[in-house]
Amino acid sequence: xxxxxxxxxxxxxxxxxxxxxxxxxxxxxxxxxxxxxxxxxxxxxxxxxxxxxxxxxxxxxxxxxxxxxxxxxxxxxxxxxxxxxxxxxxxxxxxxxxxxxxxxxxxxxxxxxxxxxxxxxxxxxxxxxxxxxxxxxxxxxxxxxxxxxxxxxxxxxxxxxxxxxxxxxxxxxxxxxxxxxxxxxxxxxxxxxxxxxxxxxxxxxxxxxxxxxxxxxxxxxx
Amino acid sequence: xxxxxxxxxxxxxxxxxxxxxxxxxxxxxxxxxxxxxxxxxxxxxxxxxxxxxxxxxxxxxxxxxxxxxxxxxxxxxxxxxxxxxxxxxxxxxxxxxxxxxxxxxxxxxxxxxxxxxxxxxxxxxxxxxxxxxxxxxxxxxxxxxxxxxxxxxxxxxxxxxxxxxxxxxxxxxxxxxxxxxxxxxxxxxxxxxxxxxxxxxxxxxxxxxxxxxxxxxxxxxxxxxxxxxxxxxxxxxxxxxxxxxxxxxx
Numbered sequence: 001x002x003x004x005x006x007x008x009x010x011x012x013x014x015x016x017x018x019x020x021x022x023x024x025x026x027x028x029x030x031x032x033x034x035x036x037x038x039x040x041x042x043x044x045x046x047x048x049x050x051x052x053x054x055x056x057x058x059x060x061x062x063x064x065x066x067x068x069x070x071x072x073x074x075x076x077x078x079x080x081x082x083x084x085x086x087x088x089x090x091x092x093x094x095x096x097x098x099x100x101x102x103x104x105x106x107x108x109x110x111x112x113x114x115x116x117x118x119x120x121x122x123x124x125x126x127x128x129x130x131x132x133x134x135x136x137x138x139x140x141x142x143x144x145x146x147x148x149x150x151x152x153x154x155x156x157x158x159x160x161x162x163x164x165x166x167x168x169x170x171x172x173x174x175x176x177x178x179x180x181x182x183x184x185x186x187x188x189x190x191x192x193x194x195x196x197x198x199x200x201x202x203x204x205x206x207x208x209x210x211x212x213x214x215x216x217x218x219x220x221x222x
Numbered sequence: 223x224x225x226x227x228x229x230x231x232x233x234x235x236x237x238x239x240x241x242x243x244x245x246x247x248x249x250x251x252x253x254x255x256x257x258x259x260x261x262x263x264x265x266x267x268x269x270x271x272x273x274x275x276x277x278x279x280x281x282x283x284x285x286x287x288x289x290x291x292x293x294x295x296x297x298x299x300x301x302x303x304x305x306x307x308x309x310x311x312x313x314x315x316x317x318x319x320x321x322x323x324x325x326x327x328x329x330x331x332x333x334x335x336x337x338x339x340x341x342x343x344x345x346x347x348x349x350x351x352x353x354x355x356x357x358x359x360x361x362x363x364x365x366x367x368x369x370x371x372x373x374x375x376x377x378x379x380x381x382x383x384x385x386x387x388x389x390x391x392x393x394x395x396x397x398x399x400x401x402x403x404x405x406x407x408x409x410x411x412x413x414x415x416x417x418x419x420x421x422x423x424x425x426x427x428x429x430x431x432x433x434x435x436x437x438x439x440x441x442x443x444x445x446x447x448x449x450x451x452x453x454x455x456x457x458x459x460x461x462x463x464x465x466x467x468x469x470x471x472x
Contacts, residue, residue: 122272123315127329127381128305130297137332141319 008184012177012193019176020197027172028159031094035101035158036151042106044135047113057106064103070164072096077168089170093162101158108150112143145216152209156202163198173197223248223416224269224385229278229289231264238264239275240440246433248384249414253427253448256437257463262420265437269387269418270307271300282306283384305333308378312390314370316362322349322373323358329381341380348376352406368399375406386410388419424467428452436460 045057064072077092087095116139124134166175177194181187224246231239238261246252254262267273269282275289283306287299316325323345330341349355352372362370371391378386388407392400404426411417411430421427427434427448434451436444444451444460452464 117315119311119313119315120317122309123311123317123377125272125304126270126307126309126311126387127377128301128333129329130301133332137328138317145319 005186005189008180008186009189009193012180012190015176015180016173016194016197019171020173020201023170023172024159024162024174025201027090027093027097027162027165027170028155031097031162032101032155032158034094034098036105038098038102039105039109040140042102043109043113046106046110060099061103061106064099069096069100069161070167072099073164073168089165089168092168093165093170097158097161097165100161101154105151105154108147108154109143112147112150113139115146116142148209148212148216152205152212156205159201159205160198163194223250223283224252224418225279225281226268227279229265229268229275229280231261231268231273231275238440239268242278242442244435244442244445246416246418248416250416250432251411251430252418252433252435253431254418254420254435254437255422255424255427255463256443259439260437261440262437263389266387266389266418266420269385270304270309271295272309305381306384307387308381308383308385309387310371310374310378310389310391312393314362314367314374314394316370316374316377318362321359321361322354322365322376325362325373326376326380329377334381345376345380348379349373351379351409352376353402366399367395368402371395371403372406375403375410379410384416386415386417388417388421390420390422392421392423422467424452424464436463438463 042057042060045053046061048054073093073096076096077087077089080087080092120138120142121134124138129137162172163174165172166178169175171179174194177190181190184190224244226242226244229239229242230237242265244252254265256262264273268275268280271287274295276291278289280287280289282303285299285303285306287295287303289295316322317328320328323342326345326348327338327341330336330344331338336344346355346358349358352375354369354372354376357365357369357373362373365373375386375391391407392403395403400423404423407417407419408426408430419427419430429448431448433445434448435442436451436455438459443463444455444457446455451460455461
């Protein structure tokens with residue numbers, strides 16, 4: 001690596017890191033938290049016996065899973081203005097990613113709830129709990145433990161998927177790399193550097209996943 | 223105290239209970255025996271509405287419920303009945319994410335809205351009663367089967383039910399752990415707890431029961447005192463069932 005490239009690499013470290021911490025991570029975090037709430041709600045509706053809401057939930061999951069995320073983001077950001085709805089890039093991105101996380105993770109949450117033995121419901125009912133109480137106190141805490149690994153997967157995917165928001169003018173880490181490339185003409189260097197940052201962020205998240213799993217482990221026999 | 227009149231229950235085309243009539247006084251112990259598939263567990267699960275009967279009348283501790291096809295039982299009635307009953311399951315079904323004490327406190331806090339301190343002191347008292355004071359902070363997976371089942375009994379007692387229901391409480395236990403669980407149940411019987419017990423432990427049944435019901439193919443084949451059912455019954459099917467059991471024990 002010659003001196004010029006090294007200089008560009010060093011000069012880009014801080015802007016990329018800042019973009020990651022100030023834009024990529026917040027986008028991922030906000031979308032994940034909202035998406036998770038949507039996922040739990042969707043899973044509960046799908047496990048309920050309400051016909052119409054159940055159909056709506058199915059329809060929602062079907063649409064989101066069956067269409068590309070980038071296309072969804074384009075519809076929200078570039079398409080909706082034609083219908084009179086103009087959104088800030090951040091808001092548009094949050095909506096797109098939340099819908100995506102909600103649909104995919106609802107299947108994880110649903111499977112986790114179904115994996116809890118029927119005897120747990122019955123034990124909760126036998127002490128007089130309502131369905132809601134049984135769910136909140138007995139079933140969901142156990143389902144949460146089961147869903148940590150697959151949900152961590154979803155979150156890590158999401159952190160990387162936020163780079164798609166570059167396509168709707170949200171200046172996160174990847175778009176920052178694009179901007180630096182535009183002035184330095186070093187695409188290989190800059191995109192590799194951005195890739196390294198994604199790798200770093202995702203590695204930290206994997207570590208957090210392990211910590212979380214250990215915390216839950218105290219009540220499981222191994 | 224508990225009364226059942228003409229109770230019917232089907233699973234799809236299979237009729238599991240074909241008109242059951244029963245009466246149990248307050249403070250008495252009813253033991254239900256019978257071959258597997260005879261409907262005894264289903265009957266027990268009707269007492270706290272884990273199974274909803276199709277037809278008949280169920281009265282538990284003053285709450286009378288009439289069942290009919292398609293008639294919906296109000297949620298409040300169901301919850302009310304469940305608070306008057308406690309259940310102990312074959313596979314314990316303790317809440318694995320809570321300690322032994324947590325398990326015993328849970329219903330008191332969530333259902334009965336007791337304060338944590340109150341639930342805690344009653345929980346500790348009950349764990350003491352089943353001989354597990356030293357295991358209050360242990361998680362279920364750290365306990366033996368017999369210990370788990372005793373915690374389950376304490377959990378069922380914690381909400382102060384008027385009737386305790388036991389579904390084959392010792393069937394999942396290693397033989398050497400059966401005694402400690404039966405001892406706790408015997409003690410409850412001597413204290414005048416009203417109980418309905420489904421079991422295969424015949425000697426225990428003979429000792430603890432005030433009333434024995436022998437079920438077969440969805441009917442009550444014989445009912446009466448242990449003496450009447452186990453010793454004096456002339457019904458050939460009853461003799462056949464009892465002989466097969468004593469054959470197993472040899």
